[in-house]
Amino acid sequence: MYWLGPFEYPSKQALLDGLKEFLRKAPLGRIRNSEAIQKLHLLLALHPDAERKIGVGVDHFLIARNTLAGRGLRLVRTDGSEDSFSYKKCITGVAQSAHGKVCEALRFAVRPQLDSFRARLTYPVECAISHEMIVHPNDLHVDHSEPFWQLLAHFCRTHQIDLSSLETTGNGMNLALVDHSISDAFVEYHLKHAHLQPSRKSANLLKGGALPERVDQV
Structure with missing residues (x-):
């Protein structure tokens, strides 16, 4: 079992597979679902460079098209600045928070x-x-x-x-x-x-x- 905060998954791979499917199906733009937002905050806290990514604080999350191909997650800070982050880096090889x-x-x-x-x-x-x-x-x-x-x-x-x-x-x-x-x-x-x-x-x-x-x- 793998826990992302209070959310239970059979394994890290199950969470990775689910996130991949989520990015494929979810509409582009700002994420407003409260459960999704909570999970993304928990994910971001596991990122190897979390302190720099979070910066002054996260205002909201986006799903956006990547420059080359596909879709990705982006965060918008409270000062209006933006940054991308990889959900894979948040999960793979990272100890439980x-x-x-x-x-x-x-x-x-x-x-x-x-x-x-x-x-x-x-x-x-x-x-x-x-x-x-x-x-x-x-x-x-x-x-x-x-x-x-x-x-x-x-x-x-x-x-x-x-x-x-x-x-x-x-x-x-x-x-x-x-x-x-x-x-x-x-x-x-x-x-x-x-x-x-x-x-x-x-x-x-x-x-x-x-x-x-x-x-x-x-």
């Missing part, structure tokens, strides 16, 4: 709730996305009807928490927040507000994508 580790730690914290939901299911069970029947546990993905990233964003606003200020300890399945009070609060929040649903693994991946195709809508 501190923000990404925090999101992953919070996912691990609520994992028992997902496991409990999975254990209560009786097969066959209907996929909440494709409405096809899931006949075997190996084809099951426990999904959030409200995306995990939105649930996490609501939690942060409610509790006035800045994820970028938090620290993690451990690695792998033992990754956790240093401040257990925050992870405990999120576990409680997730228990009250998360709506879990069964989905086929293939349907869940198609639903997620790398970025929303309809970048012309907020």
Whole structure:
């Protein structure tokens, strides 16, 4: 698995493939979709030259035609200056960001709730996305009807928490927040507000994508 902040992907390659498809299909011009904008900010923070690219701060992102061929991503800073950036450089060979580790730690914290939901299911069970029947546990993905990233964003606003200020300890399945009070609060929040649903693994991946195709809508 690979996490881009709170967004989960099967691998780095899956994210790269999704971004390539996004650039191919999305309309040219300013990107206005809030989910797409959040993902691009997270990507840009991973760029090897992120500090210079970001400069005085990013006002918005564009999809523009490259000088030679194809399409590319551009950022427009708050002072009006522009620059291009490669999403490949943001992902390939770059270690997971501190923000990404925090999101992953919070996912691990609520994992028992997902496991409990999975254990209560009786097969066959209907996929909440494709409405096809899931006949075997190996084809099951426990999904959030409200995306995990939105649930996490609501939690942060409610509790006035800045994820970028938090620290993690451990690695792998033992990754956790240093401040257990925050992870405990999120576990409680997730228990009250998360709506879990069964989905086929293939349907869940198609639903997620790398970025929303309809970048012309907020």
